[in-house]
Amino acid sequence: MYEWKAVAMKKNRVWILGVAFALLFAISGCGQNAAPSSSSASSSAASASSSSSTASETVSADGVKLSSDSSDFVLLSEAVPDAILEIRYYSTYNFVGDRIDGYEEPLAMLTKESAAALKEVSDDLVAKGYRLKIYDAYRPQQAVTNFAEWAKDLNDTRMKQYFYPDLEKDVLFSQGYIDEHSGHSRGSTVDLTLFDMKTEKELDMGGTFDFFGELSHPDYTNITAEQYANRMILRDAMLAHGFKPLDTEWWHFTLVNEPYPDTYFTFPVNSDSVSSK
């Protein structure tokens, strides 16, 4: 009797323990299965800033770090609502003459840090009667690759008269106008001019966006004093809020403390890229 009871009790204990273990395995199994999706959602803030090595990162054939992670980017239409957008690489009015690869919508995107700095620039200049007019901001790597491919096709000179009338196309690489990579792909560089709210026209900068030549150097002196002064209104405001200029293009500025100094992004310019925030 006692022995039987003892055995029965042992059997019960074994059964209960078995059920308990089965439950534990089931629970931990669920946890493991759920881990990839729940962790990507709950730790998105952490992964955005650290951008720890994930499937979104690769290395290009020439050794540049590429990333498809758009989580630190914002739309300028939301971050800098006063800015006017004229996204030339979405249009066909650019030096190539076609819409550029990677521009799926006429939008401008920047890293949160650069967009916040640009908002301060905009607020300063709105107070002086100007609005920022954005030609380009974040530029996907595939767009830069599109430029490079175009530059190699020496027969395609459709837009020469507007953008590089004084240059032969075969010098675009050697003179630095076209490269395999662009700082714009790091997401903290912007091309822009000023729009005068009084005249409802762009300020006369003595030269136009993406003109390949000395005329585009910010310190070019063979322009009128007013044109030069207009360039300096833009430049002074940008530099006052953490941007640095480029000595060959009056319209081009990069955030000095750019958050991704070594990463070139590949996600396309479209609202889906930033819609999850």
Ligand SMILES: [Zn+2]
């Ligand atoms: Zn630029």
